Amino acid sequence: xxxxxxxxxxxxxxxxxxxxxxxxxxxxxxxxxxxxxxxxxxxxxxxxxxxxxxxxxxxxxxxxxxxxxxxxxxxxxxxxxxxxxxxxxxxxxxxxxxxxxxxxxxxxxxxxxxxxxxxxxxxxxxxxxxxxxxxxxxxxxxxxxxxxxxxxxxx
Amino acid sequence: xxxxxxxxxxxxxxxxxxxxxxxxxxxxxxxxxxxxxxxxxxxxxxxxxxxxxxxxxxxxxxxxxxxxxxxxxxxxxxxxxxxxxxxxxxxxxxxxxxxxxxxxxxxxxxxxxxxxxxxxxxxxxxxxxxxxxxxxxxxxxxxxxxxxxxxxxxx
Numbered sequence: 123x124x125x126x127x128x129x130x131x132x133x134x135x136x137x138x139x140x141x142x143x144x145x146x147x148x149x150x151x152x153x154x155x156x157x158x159x160x161x162x163x164x165x166x167x168x169x170x171x172x173x174x175x176x177x178x179x180x181x182x183x184x185x186x187x188x189x190x191x192x193x194x195x196x197x198x199x200x201x202x203x204x205x206x207x208x209x210x211x212x213x214x215x216x217x218x219x220x221x222x223x224x225x226x227x228x229x230x231x232x233x234x235x236x237x238x239x240x241x242x243x244x245x246x247x248x249x250x251x252x253x254x255x256x257x258x259x260x261x262x263x264x265x266x267x268x269x270x271x272x273x274x275x276x277x
Numbered sequence: 278x279x280x281x282x283x284x285x286x287x288x289x290x291x292x293x294x295x296x297x298x299x300x301x302x303x304x305x306x307x308x309x310x311x312x313x314x315x316x317x318x319x320x321x322x323x324x325x326x327x328x329x330x331x332x333x334x335x336x337x338x339x340x341x342x343x344x345x346x347x348x349x350x351x352x353x354x355x356x357x358x359x360x361x362x363x364x365x366x367x368x369x370x371x372x373x374x375x376x377x378x379x380x381x382x383x384x385x386x387x388x389x390x391x392x393x394x395x396x397x398x399x400x401x402x403x404x405x406x407x408x409x410x411x412x413x414x415x416x417x418x419x420x421x422x423x424x425x426x427x428x429x430x431x432x
Contacts, residue, residue, distance in 0.1 A: 165296075177332075203325075208365070211364050212362075213362055
């Protein structure tokens, strides 16, 4: 496994630019250049049944995938915006405790192809799966398509 | 169109039982027995681009569908829990201002079939589409399957 990178600045920027993040109970964000994880507390994310609110899981999953791609693009010369185009969520089991939302970037060849297309055309798509497991059982899965777009310069 | 019902008690209960609701900028909830709408402010829901955060839209859409079914079941003798089983979101256009998340219950025959199955078997599924439009253009759509389950009695 690759070493976790210091993403303090990224987290601060995330919290500053998306107000809802402050209310999703994120305790720690981790990124090793391939895997991105968010540890979140159940308390601010519970539903009427005391388990994790589906909307908290889907919002956290959106951010998890978005963050993985945004961090991947930090080393690019150009600036890019990352947006989610579509997503599918499956809720298999209730999440009954603090949880970890995690995704893994595609294999290096696919990442290289994504970056090449992005540099050439200014736009490229990446599919990511985000999961939440509890005691080895899959509780939640999001499969989503993200698009990175070259940021427009306002002159 | 049917008259809007007073759902103050429902809204208070929703806010009390799902903490994230307090941070989703909901201004008004409306239900006429068929259509359920949530007016939400953009300010607490913006993303890094100043438009609506995808996670806010999906969380609000989850609640919109969940609320429509929960309110439908209020007049039933039995108590039921409503959960989302799976959902699909499509993000067509950025939402650039305060927005309205809206869904409509299926036609009466399908609602009757859902209620009959629920009373007989203690479990039934309903598919709902939730949309956000801006100036007549569809910006966001969630198609989701919800399941209602007879609430267990803890003796």
